[in-house]
Amino acid sequence: MSTPSAPRILVVDDDADMLRLLSMRLHAAGYHVSAVGSAEAALAQLAVERPRLVLSDVRLPGRDGLSLFDEIRQRHPSLPVILLTAHGTIPDAVEATARGVFGYLTKPYDARELLDKIAQAIALGVPPSSGDTHDERWREEIVSRSSRMEELLAEARMVARSDASVLLRGDSGSGKELLARAIHKASPRARRPFVAVNCGAIPEALLESELFGHMKGAFTDAVANHKGLFQAADGGTLLLDEIGDMPPALQVKLLRVLQERAVRPLGSSQSIPVDVRVISATHRDLETAMAGGQFRQDLYYRLNVVTLTLPTLAERREDIPLLANHFLHKLAGKYGKRVSGFAPEALKALASAPWPGNVRQLYNVVEQVCALSTTALVPLALVQRALRVPGVEVLTYAEAKQRFEREYLVGLLKMTDGSVADAARLAGRNRTEFYRLLQKNELTPGLFKGDTVALSPDDDKPESPNAKAKDR
Structure with a gap:
């Protein structure tokens, strides 16, 4: 029987008997169940309440299960979908799994397999936050179903409600700017501008002007007044990407702007108030940069009120x-x-x-x-x-073991210049056993001698129990 905190599953099937059977079975397994008979009804139900999983028949009147999955993926990218069908063909299964469907089972389905698959899907997900089940537009650009990302997004949603400065850490290409945009969209500043600048991509001579602006005549090419990015983001959010690459001299000026909440364009004698929420991002280790004198400690603590780390x-x-x-x-x-x-x-x-x-x-x-x-x-x-990888050759365990053994023996014989005694000693095996390994792998020790002369008949035979300890 289900409990008040049990996960909810949306079941979609146009067969009333099958719908009733699935509902009873899932309810008995401890789930809350919402049951509908069409894709259109499923989408309407999703608009009201988001479940932890959708279990749908492929053959539905009107829009089919794959079409329903595509629509769900657009609206709720992290919501897992399992498909059932009585028409289980390989092409259908390939297409379903290739398009990102979590699971695909054929009717008549195995009840244990179905429950196991449902448990796996729900274990990967994170329950939607209360009150937020109907609107995920703030994170629509971030496609994920992993529990680690869901935990990070839950923290980001919480941080977004405040005006605290955020430092995003993560390797290049891990999605720091996407997360910054999501935080902006979830914040009270969502209707105001979001502006991003890569501090490492702009020459030092231009970066100050880009950030703080300049007045006409401030320098040779300043032919008109120019608003900086802080002013452009007024009321909204400014992302300082790759903040770890900002030149030290400019770090001092940025710190002053953050403290005074005002910018002074180049060539101006007056400061202009700005209301900007700053998010910074870096793939560098700022603690190491501070220790090396490359990043100001006071600026670090001003930017690092909250840290969010993106997984690779x-x-x-x-x-x-x-x-x-x-x-x-x-x-x-x-x-x-x-x-x-x-x-x-x-x-x-x-x-x-x-x-x-x-x-x-x-x-x-x-x-x-x-x-x-x-x-x-x-x-x-x-x-x-x-x-840019060569063709993947998948070996069985036995094949991989055999390949390793042969390559290991070849390496030993090369190292010892074809000396069976020395190779056997390095391998921790007696000569008789070592000869058997060589014969098994069709290796001739004489071919590894420096002078390429083949072994003598006597030297190419396994030793008898009474043989001398050395072969030379």
Whole structure:
């Protein structure tokens, strides 16, 4: 029986008997259940109340289950969807999983398998905050279903309500600017400007003018008055990206602006009040930079009222298929391609890649494969090409063990110039056993001697139990 705090599941099926059976089974498993008979009714229900999971039949009147999933993904990117169908074909399953559906089961379904799949999906998610179930527009650009990202977003939503300065930490390409935009959208300043500047991309001579503005005649090329980015963001939010790259001299002036809440344009004798919420971001270790005298300690504490750290893409791998399909469908229109997803082995390659460039790198890879794809499902070869990796050879455990053993023996024989006694000693094996290993791997010690002379017949035979300890 369900409890008041039990997760809610939205079940969609046009078969009244199946809908009743699923509802009873899920209720008995401890879930709250909302049951509807069409995709349209499901979307209406989602507008009122967001569940933790959607369980839908594929064959529905009007809009089908895959179409319903696409709509859910646009409105609620982190909401997992499991599809059921009595028409279980491989192409349907491939398309469903390639498009980011969490699970796909065929009717008649196995009750234990279904409950396990539901438990897995709910474990990956985080319950929506009370009062916020109907509106996720503030974070619509951040596609994720990982629990780590959901926890980070919950903190970001909480921080957004205050006016505290926020320092975003994370590797390049991990999405710091997207998170800054989300914080702005969730804040009372959402209707005012959001302005972003990369402090490391603008030459030092121009950065001061860009930030604080200048008056006509302040320097040679100042042919007119220019409002700086602090003034442009007045009432809103200013993101100082890569703050760790800001020159020390400019750090002093920035600190003064933050303390006085006013800017003085170059060439002006008067300060102009500004009301700006500052979010800063960096991939650098600012503590190390402070220790080395490259970053001011007083500025650090002024900017670092609240710290939010973005995980790398490798730390949120469950988001990779979701992000890849999101980018693919977004880019398909740009390149005029009719692609529906990734082949399963291609999606597996994406999910297991190291991603040193994080989400930005993933987007670039998806853009390349989308531009080059000529099939409905992006193949493994295109993904490997975009990742610049050789063809992936998946070995069984036995094959991998055999390959390692042979390469290990070859290395020993090269190291010992073909001496079986020395190689066996390094391997911690007696010569008889070592000879058996060589024969098993079809290796001839004489071929590894420096003079390439083959072993004598006597030297090429395993020693007898009474053989001398040394072979030379």
